Amino acid sequence: MWKILGLSMLLALACRGLAGRCPQICVCDNIRRHVSCRRQNLTEVPVTIPQMTQRLDLQGNALKVIPPEAFLSLPYLTHLDLRHCQLERVEEGAFRGLGRLIYLNLASNHLSVLYQEALGGLGSLRQLVLENNQLEEIRPGAFSQLGSLGLLSLAHNSLVYLPDMTFQGLLQTRWLRLSHNALNVLAPEALAGLPGLRRLSLDHNELQTLPGEALSRPDGLVQLELGHNPLTYLGEEDGLALQALRDLALDHAALQDVGAGTFARCPHLRSLDLQSNQLGGLPPLEGVGQLRKLNLSGNPLMCDCAARPLWEWVARARVQTDGLCLEPRRLKGEALESLRAKDLYCQRQGDKQEEGEKVAPRPRAPEEDRATTPCPAACVCSPDSQHSSCENKGLRLIPSGFPNHTQLLDLRRNNFSSIPKGSFPGLAHLVSLHLQSCNITHLGPGALNGLGQLVYLYLSNNQLSGLSAAALQGTPQLRYLYLDRNHFTRLPRAALKVLPKLFSLHLEHNALQHLAMGDLAGAKGLHCLDVSGNNISHVGPGPALELEKLHLDRNQLQTVPTAALEALPALRELYLSGNPLQVLEDQAFRPVAASLQHLYLNGTRLQQISPGAFAGLGPGLRTLYLEKNQLQTLPPMDGFTRLELINLRENPFRCDCQLLPLHRWLAGLNLRVGATCEFPVNARGQKVKAATAAFEACPGWETKKGRRVPPSAQRKTRKAGGKRKQARPVKVGKARPRKRTSHI
Ligand SMILES: *[C@@H]1O[C@H](CO)[C@@H](O)[C@H](O)[C@H]1NC(C)=O
Ligand SMILES: *[C@@H]1O[C@H](CO)[C@@H](O)[C@H](O)[C@H]1NC(C)=O
Ligand SMILES: *[C@@H]1O[C@H](CO)[C@@H](O)[C@H](O)[C@H]1NC(C)=O
Ligand SMILES: *[C@@H]1O[C@H](CO)[C@@H](O)[C@H](O)[C@H]1NC(C)=O
Ligand SMILES: *[C@@H]1O[C@H](CO)[C@@H](O)[C@H](O)[C@H]1NC(C)=O
Ligand SMILES: *[C@@H]1O[C@H](CO)[C@@H](O)[C@H](O)[C@H]1NC(C)=O
Numbered sequence: 188m189w190k191i192l193g194l195s196m197l198l199a200l201a202c203r204g205l206a207g208r209c210p211q212i213c214v215c216d217n218i219r220r221h222v223s224c225r226r227q228n229l230t231e232v233p234v235t236i237p238q239m240t241q242r243l244d245l246q247g248n249a250l251k252v253i254p255p256e257a258f259l260s261l262p263y264l265t266h267l268d269l270r271h272c273q274l275e276r277v278e279e280g281a282f283r284g285l286g287r288l289i290y291l292n293l294a295s296n297h298l299s300v301l302y303q304e305a306l307g308g309l310g311s312l313r314q315l316v317l318e319n320n321q322l323e324e325i326r327p328g329a330f331s332q333l334g335s336l337g338l339l340s341l342a343h344n345s346l347v348y349l350p351d352m353t354f355q356g357l358l359q360t361r362w363l364r365l366s367h368n369a370l371n372v373l374a375p376e377a378l379a380g381l382p383g384l385r386r387l388s389l390d391h392n393e394l395q396t397l398p399g400e401a402l403s404r405p406d407g408l409v410q411l412e413l414g415h416n417p418l419t420y421l422g423e424e425d426g427l428a429l430q431a432l433r434d435l436a437l438d439h440a441a442l443q444d445v446g447a448g449t450f451a452r453c454p455h456l457r458s459l460d461l462q463s464n465q466l467g468g469l470p471p472l473e474g475v476g477q478l479r480k481l482n483l484s485g486n487p488l489m490c491d492c493a494a495r496p497l498w499e500w501v502a503r504a505r506v507q508t509d510g511l512c513l514e515p516r517r518l519k520g521e522a523l524e525s526l527r528a529k530d531l532y533c534q535r536q537g538d539k540q541e542e543g544e545k546v547a548p549r550p551r552a553p554e555e556d557r558a559t560t561p562c563p564a565a566c567v568c569s570p571d572s573q574h575s576s577c578e579n580k581g582l583r584l585i586p587s588g589f590p591n592h593t594q595l596l597d598l599r600r601n602n603f604s605s606i607p608k609g610s611f612p613g614l615a616h617l618v619s620l621h622l623q624s625c626n627i628t629h630l631g632p633g634a635l636n637g638l639g640q641l642v643y644l645y646l647s648n649n650q651l652s653g654l655s656a657a658a659l660q661g662t663p664q665l666r667y668l669y670l671d672r673n674h675f676t677r678l679p680r681a682a683l684k685v686l687p688k689l690f691s692l693h694l695e696h697n698a699l700q701h702l703a704m705g706d707l708a709g710a711k712g713l714h715c716l717d718v719s720g721n722n723i724s725h726v727g728p729g730p731a732l733e734l735e736k737l738h739l740d741r742n743q744l745q746t747v748p749t750a751a752l753e754a755l756p757a758l759r760e761l762y763l764s765g766n767p768l769q770v771l772e773d774q775a776f777r778p779v780a781a782s783l784q785h786l787y788l789n790g791t792r793l794q795q796i797s798p799g800a801f802a803g804l805g806p807g808l809r810t811l812y813l814e815k816n817q818l819q820t821l822p823p824m825d826g827f828t829r830l831e832l833i834n835l836r837e838n839p840f841r842c843d844c845q846l847l848p849l850h851r852w853l854a855g856l857n858l859r860v861g862a863t864c865e866f867p868v869n870a871r872g873q874k875v876k877a878a879t880a881a882f883e884a885c886p887g888w889e890t891k892k893g894r895r896v897p898p899s900a901q902r903k904t905r906k907a908g909g910k911r912k913q914a915r916p917v918k919v920g921k922a923r924p925r926k927r928t929s930h931i
């Protein structure tokens with residue numbers, strides 16, 4: 188029936204001479220009026236595309252430029268796909284004549300500017316996708332003719348700044364995606380003229396403060412995504428005033444403090460996501476009577492008397508809360524919500540904070556201070572956000588005279604060469620100090636004197652080769668220390684001794700050759716150590732640590748440092764990618780087998796994995812990266828029953844009877860793993876999971892559909908040795924392994 192109808196339609200069109208000839212390199216479905224000319228290296232739009240065409244797919248060509256009126260002969264187009272066309276320019280009037288177009292995809296090109304008239308004539312357009320370009324600039328008026336547009340995606344570009352009225356004319360746009368750019372400033376009227384906007388995605392940008400004024404323009408906003416921005420503090424002054432807002436995501440920012448009144452002008456807020464910030468606590472939030480969900484997971488919550496007001500508020504207001512206590516020790520790992528009021532007490536030293544009345548997380552600047560806030564010349568001090576910045580001002584000396592309530596001081600990209608004693612007077616409330624890329628060779632004794640509240644110290648990308656205890660004296664609260672991209676040849680042992688609270692230490696891209704874990708003796712609370720991209724060939728044993736993440740990737744290790752792992756019983760993530768391991772020995776991960784959840788072994792030149800190499804690792808392991816190795820076979824994997832991701836791409840698997848257990852295991856696993864046969868030749872390129880023909884003749888094959896045969900009955904002694912040829916590079920698609928939905 189369908190066919191006949193289609194055929195007669197086609198005939199009818201052909202009779203009227205409208206079907207046109209199909210360009211040789213395209214595939215035309217003139218019944219549905221679809222034409223596809225994918226990946227043909229076309230440098231211009233073919234001229235003989237049937238005029239009636241509604242959907243045109245030109246993905247993967249080499250058009251480079253769309254000249255004016257390029258589609259004038261295709262007035263019926265509704266869908267146009269121009270992804271991956273190496274586009275550098277869209278000329279003014281390029282789409283003129285496409286008054287019926289409702290979908291235009293320009294993603295994954297090289298566009299860096301969008302000119303004013305480039306999108307003229309697209310009055311019916313409903314979706315415009317500009318993702319994955321290099322847009323740095325949007326000229327005013329670029330979108331002014333898109334009055335029907337519902338979705339505009341500008342994600343994954345290089346936008347830094349949005350000027351006033353950028354989106355003028357987008358009267359019907361409901362969702363604006365600006366995720367994954369480098370936005371750090373939004374002009375106050377940048378988001379004006381978007382009366383229909385309901386959802387705004389600004390996650391993964393560089394916002395250091397909330398652009399409250401700009402964000403309050405689209406007043407119908409219901410959902411706002413601001414996660415993954417380097418925001419450190421939010422308060423009422425930030426001025427978020429969104430009457431209709433229901434969902435607000437502020438996850439994975441760098442929040443250290445949130446003021447009680449921050450959301451007071453968002454009365455309909457129902458869900459607030461604050462997960463993975465650095466909040467030690469939260470005051471009861473004011474004016475959010477409809478809040479139902481508050482996600483605090485992944486924050487270092489301090490569950491003592493100071494947490495009581497929060498606890499009481501969430502209980503009273505029936506806000507469902509996620510969040511685990513990090514401190515005090517007795518409550519570590521407990522859910523705040525599950526505690527009883529009497530659990531939340533403070534050690535009675537004197538009568539300090541005795542009954543939990545004192546909750547103000549940090550003293551605020553008195554209101555009167557504001558008008559007269561001091562600030563050094565060349566710097567900007569914001570009394571509202573309590574941030575002061577002199578970034579990239581060519582300074583040779585550290586200025587003084589910052590407001591005494593400054594919490595974040597940004598001195599990045601100056602030229603200090605050394606930091607002498609007492610460089611930061613009067614900054615007793617400083618929490619975060621940025622000294623990245625300052626050409627610093629030396630931190631003098633007492634350099635940080637007086638910074639008693641400092642939690643974050645950024646010294647990345649300097650010329651440091653050592654750090655003395657005296658240099659860090661006076662910063663007992665320091666938890667995050669960034670020393671990456673310097674010239675360290677060993678761990679700064681002495682300095683670590685005066686940092687009892689250190690939580691995370693970054694030393695990636697230095698010149699370490701030997702990692703002496705013994706140097707961490709003073710850092711009992713260290714949870715994360717990153718020494719990737721050094722030149723480490725040996726890891727020495729050390730004292731027991733609470734380390735949860737160890738980044739040892741991109742070093743020169745030839746064996747798994749099993750002995751050093753003995754001291755790390757809490758290790759959850761171990762990164763060994765990019766080391767020349769070649770072989771995994773039996774019991775390699777035994778010391779951390781009970782805790783390990785994520786294991787990275789990709790790109791480690793592995794040729795062989797001993798049958799007992801993963802001994803002990805089992806249901807606990809959730810991700811396993813083994814791609815880009817030289818593996819022809821794998822040991823039994825049946826013990827891994829909870830994997831959510833396993834990557835086996837780019838290994839030269841030998842699909843013979845020895846691999847039957849793997850084939851079988853994969854057959855029962857609904858994860859995409861990317862394992863491909865390289866040998867024997869007739870199976871080359873087939874997925875191990877699908878290469879049934881390679882295994883049919885194997886002993887034990889028949890039982891496949893019936894009872895499960897214990898893998899040990901199948902397994903033969905492995906003989907994976909022998910000379911290996913260079914693996915043919917296997918073409919890897921973009922598809923990532925998916926989360927499985929059920930277990931075997
Ligand atoms: C496109 O060009 C590339 C590189 O010049 C070539 O390898 C490929 O075969 C060409 N594709 C077609 C369909 O002509
Ligand atoms: C909070 O975030 C965690 C971590 O992503 C998630 O597992 C949890 O389900 C979230 N809780 C709520 C209430 O949404
Ligand atoms: C800051 O200094 C002023 C005097 O200049 C003082 O009155 C005020 O209490 C100080 N504030 C803080 C938070 O220490
Ligand atoms: C940085 O400061 C040093 C002296 O401390 C000076 O020699 C050098 O020229 C300065 N570099 C720049 C780029 O100003
Ligand atoms: C770093 O400091 C040295 C001397 O201390 C100077 O020669 C060099 O120019 C400085 N580099 C930069 C980028 O400022
Ligand atoms: C790395 O260490 C090896 C010795 O283990 C040495 O030969 C090599 O020069 C080092 N490379 C760098 C970049 O330091």
Ligand SMILES: *[C@@H]1O[C@H](CO)[C@@H](O)[C@H](O)[C@H]1NC(C)=O
Binds near residue numbers: 740741764789815
């Ligand atoms: C290993 O895999 C991870 C996750 O895909 C990736 O981020 C990392 O760059 C890889 N490392 C190497 C050395 O290939």
